[in-house]
Amino acid sequence: MAEKKLLRPTDSELAILNVLWKRGSSTVREVHQDLTPVTPIGYTTVLKLMQIMTEKGLVVRDESERAHVYAARFTEQKTQRQLVNDLLDRAFGGSATQLVVQALASKKASAADLAEIRQLLDEMEASK
Amino acid sequence: MAEKKLLRPTDSELAILNVLWKRGSSTVREVHQDLTPVTPIGYTTVLKLMQIMTEKGLVVRDESERAHVYAARFTEQKTQRQLVNDLLDRAFGGSATQLVVQALASKKASAADLAEIRQLLDEMEASK
DNA sequence: TTGACACTACGAAATGCTTCGTATTAGGAT
DNA sequence: ATCCTAATACGAAGCATTTCGTAGTGTCAA
Numbered sequence: 293m294a295e296k297k298l299l300r301p302t303d304s305e306l307a308i309l310n311v312l313w314k315r316g317s318s319t320v321r322e323v324h325q326d327l328t329p330v331t332p333i334g335y336t337t338v339l340k341l342m343q344i345m346t347e348k349g350l351v352v353r354d355e356s357e358r359a360h361v362y363a364a365r366f367t368e369q370k371t372q373r374q375l376v377n378d379l380l381d382r383a384f385g386g387s388a389t390q391l392v393v394q395a396l397a398s399k400k401a402s403a404a405d406l407a408e409i410r411q412l413l414d415e416m417e418a419s420k
Numbered sequence: 421m422a423e424k425k426l427l428r429p430t431d432s433e434l435a436i437l438n439v440l441w442k443r444g445s446s447t448v449r450e451v452h453q454d455l456t457p458v459t460p461i462g463y464t465t466v467l468k469l470m471q472i473m474t475e476k477g478l479v480v481r482d483e484s485e486r487a488h489v490y491a492a493r494f495t496e497q498k499t500q501r502q503l504v505n506d507l508l509d510r511a512f513g514g515s516a517t518q519l520v521v522q523a524l525a526s527k528k529a530s531a532a533d534l535a536e537i538r539q540l541l542d543e544m545e546a547s548k
Numbered sequence: 549t550t551g552a553c554a555c556t557a558c559g560a561a562a563t564g565c566t567t568c569g570t571a572t573t574a575g576g577a578t
Numbered sequence: 579a580t581c582c583t584a585a586t587a588c589g590a591a592g593c594a595t596t597t598c599g600t601a602g603t604g605t606c607a608a
Contacts, residue, residue: 302595306510320555337597339556344595358604359555369522375511376522382434383503388523389533393540394497394504395523401516406541408517413534413541416524430565448585465567467586472565486574487585 300378301350301371304341307331309364309371312351317363428506429478429499432469435459437492437499440479445491 301309311326312318318326324338342362345351354361366374376391384391395401396409429437439454440446446454452466470490473479482489494502504519512519529537 303510304596310511310513333596334598336556336599340558340598341596343557372511372518372522373526375507376519377526379503379507380523380526382431383438383500385438388526388529389536390500391504391523392520392537394500395508395516395519396540396544397501398505398508398516401544403545405515405517406544409520410538410541412517412521412524413538416529417531417534432566461566462568464569464586468568468588469566471587 298374298378299348299350300375301345305345305350308338308341308345309350309368312362312364313368317354317361319359319361321359323362426502426506427476427478428503433473433478436466436469436473437478437496440490440492441496445482445489447487447489449487451490 307327308323311323315322315326320335320339320342323342324333324335327333327338342351342353346353346362350365351362352365354363364371380386380388380391396406435455436451439451443450443454448463448467448470451470452461452463455461455466470479470481474481474490478493479490480493482491492499508514508516508519524533524537
């Protein structure tokens with residue numbers, strides 16, 4: 293009865309979570325002000341989404357003040373791991389290696405990225 | 421006017437694509453017979469999904485025979501890259517490194533996996 | 549105390565996904 | 579030709595996501 297279901301944040305939910313991870317605990321207004329310059333969205337839309345996210349358990353809400361304060365319930369890392377595992381199962385037949393290959397094949401992998409990953413590999417092998 | 425929108429296959433669509441990639445071109449019946457033992461689903465449900473996927477351009481359909489024959493329009497690799505890039509943008513701020521970290525942290529990457537990735541890094545740096 | 553303002557709650561529409569039942573059509577066997 | 583089977587086409591229901599308008603409520607200043 294801990295986590296009844298695998299919770300996969302939707303696109304909108306992830307956009308909000310990204311703000312909460314970046315800013316820390318925030319009000320609806322703060323989240324809205326962060327989001328709307330990039331992607332215009334109504335204030336009540338954000339409010340509604342965050343209410344739903346509360347019901348789903350994606351965020352926790354502090355109602356002690358007039359303007360409720362929201363915080364992400366799970367860390368960014370944990371959520372990322374969740375999403376990666378999900379994608380792994382749905383599209384990579386569970387092969388983490390293949391996923392890594394495709395991640396690096398994208399143009400977004402810089403030389404610095406490669407060096408960092410190389411170091412990660414070293415650490416993983418060292419801790420065997 | 422090539423690809424008007426980013427096409428992200430849904431869960432059901434991905435399940436069907438996985439069958440098509442594994443089997444190659446297939447009829448609805450073949451796809452259904454492959455899917456339903458694992459996850460029971462109605463025949464017409466699969467048919468409908470594949471019709472929609474045809475409209476979306478996720479699959480192509482050969483209607484020359486009585487039982488239409490479907491094939492994935494994009495390769496598994498290309499679709500995987502698409503999905504990884506999408507996830508990268510939505511949840512990793514574009515950092516391929518972080519995605520790799522989470523991918524390797526989640527499932528236990530075997531020594532063989534690590535070696536394979538290491539070789540991939542070598543190839544990528546060599547082709548600079 | 550009353551008005552303005554900021555905030556939450558609620559309802560509902562629009563769209564997309566998933567599901568399947570029913571209708572129709574095409575082939576093949578009798 | 580007729581009937582059975584297998585296939586496609588269509589429509590619609592149920593649910594989730596996204597969107598926002600409107601209503602209600604609490605706070606503070608004048």
